[in-house]
Amino acid sequence: DSGVTQTPKHLITATGQRVTLRCSPRSGDLSVYWYQQSLDQGLQFLIQYYNGEERAKGNILERFSAQQFPDLHSELNLSSLELGDSALYFCASSAGGTGGRDTEAFFGQGTRLTVV
């Protein structure tokens, strides 16, 4: 058990809909990262939050957004869903910082999103 909790584990929704994925980081970790894992693109970094503030952005679509709340849990919002958004979405947490041991990231079990 990594200590990172993601809900729900599975989500099936229709095209055009909006969903929210939730992540609770490990106790004490200030950074939350979101990654998307798909068969064709592999593991892609989406966005990072550190102590409530957006810190870094990767390949995140404009239809997607995220936030980190004062209690440090994070939500990833996916809207106007398309078939191609079907993927496994991972949340990871770390102590924070850049480039050092602080970036040692622990991953949740993921949310499998299926868009039909």
Add this chain to the structure above:
Amino acid sequence: GEDVEQSLFLSVREGDSSVINCTYTDSSSTYLYWYKQEPGAGLQLLTYIFSNMDMKQDQRLTVLLNKKDKHLSLRIADTQTGDSAIYFCAETDPGQGNLIFGKGTKLSVKP
């Protein structure tokens, strides 16, 4: 830009050693990581190596780093069927702190 490359498949017999190779592009990465993903599961951090090290051993796992060639390898000694999984090499984006992953190497262990 940053890119991490791995071969996609590796098949070994139980009891043999497995060697999974990875090349990365960003020489300023401070840490390099190996993650394991079992079917239907999340990513488990296996081990990491600091960029000023050449080698790190952790029980059955040995990580070798050739910084000059930007080559990282993971050796699993006495490979077991339970080691069957996808192994991801990752480097840290030094500017942002997120991980940049390779596509993963699927290790199949035959009895």
